[in-house]
Amino acid sequence: MSGSLRVAVAGAGLGGLCVAQGLLRAGVDVDVYERDAALHTRRQGYRLHIDSRAALALEKCLPPRLFRLFLATAGRPGSRVTVLSRRLRVLYETPVGPAGDPDDPATLSTSVDRGTLREILAGGLDGRIHWGHELAGYEQDPDGVTLRFTDGSTTRADVLVGADGVSSTVRRVLLPHAEQVDTGTRIIYGRTPLDDAARRLIPSALYDGFTAIAGGHVGLAAGLVEFRRQPVDAAAAIAPDVRLSPASDYLMWAVSAQRDRLPAVDGKLGEADAATLHAVACRAIRSWHPDLRALLGAAAVEETFFVRVRSSRRVPAWNPSRVTLLGDAIHAMSPARGSGANTALMDAAHLCDALTGGSDIVEAIGEYERRMRDYGFAAVDASLRAEAEAARRRNLLWLWVVDHLPKPRGTGRRMP
């Protein structure tokens, strides 16, 4: 089946690029259609927590040299997660595990830079990613699918994969009844480059892993991205044909609160520019420890951005067809457990298996969708529960940290 199969993927995000890599590796003719003009047109976030779900999927889908490049540019695995007070007193700490081989995808738990990961995922797909192609809709017939783009052009494929993210066009046509809820959580994300001055301000706990600072109605989550190997050097040594942008170590921070708890009008934050968002984040922590204020103050201001957290409602089983979905397009979730990207990449690997397994295409897609609904919506529910419980306690970060821990190696310790 895979020899003559032609697959079109809408969306060159994490899931779409991963499924394209896996299909290409299996000999499938695949093309990716992305609305953005280029890879770095839009800011899509900085640090991602990656666990074994993503690592195993990447190992399956990527050519071996790109998988080695992914490992070489990942962060160092953290050894503990810590909750600090806004005065930097340790409230809680717990070791994280497993303390296995950092190159073993089955035990990997680390941070990666999203931009670097996306560049690796795009490696070797030159000519197969069609930038500036925004899908407007599609029509299915018994022989395949016709994709329509906003510029009026069309193309044909045997299968269409909707990997077009949280506002998916493919989902709106395939499952018009599918809904998403606004969870009420608002997050301002930023990035502080780690020069010597910034490093001196970093609380020591942060060098050991993810850290949350609990500030009552407002929380601050922070994590370092310290590349095991600088991306440009790693690419030169491992995959010289892949172009990775220069990147330096940084601190990712995220100020979060319920919509009425940030010192700004919710309706205006979505349209606010980066400088305004940065000012709102700094104001939200204005009474906190001076080092934290200085760290936010030293941010790359123009890179600050805002996220309204949305969560998909569970969709009952639908009849499979030649059009399917993966990642945020079907199961967008709160970031409270760091699961969205991990689940999207896992979908990509399962869908590759289905499309290259040799059975009837529509049956294979139906089997993929049956499994994906189970674990995908379970991840949505778990993320939503973590966020709701956090809101109940009026402290997002306790739950974010404690619930999102990958397989604790020991028992957490509350500090006196």
Ligand SMILES: Cc1cc2nc3c(=O)[nH]c(=O)nc-3n(C[C@H](O)[C@H](O)[C@H](O)COP(=O)(O)OP(=O)(O)OC[C@H]3O[C@@H](n4cnc5c(N)ncnc54)[C@H](O)[C@@H]3O)c2cc1C
């Ligand atoms: C700030 C932030 C931090 C996060 N941290 C984590 C984390 O630590 N761990 C984790 O597991 N998850 C995390 N997530 C969630 C994770 O980023 C998403 O779940 C993941 O990116 C989903 O991948 P995807 O491929 O489904 O969608 P996306 O990565 O969003 O890609 C969708 C792509 O489709 C394109 N597109 C959209 N519409 C069209 C169209 N009509 N035609 C063509 N192209 C289109 C978009 O431009 C985009 O490139 C985080 C999310 C955010 C916002």
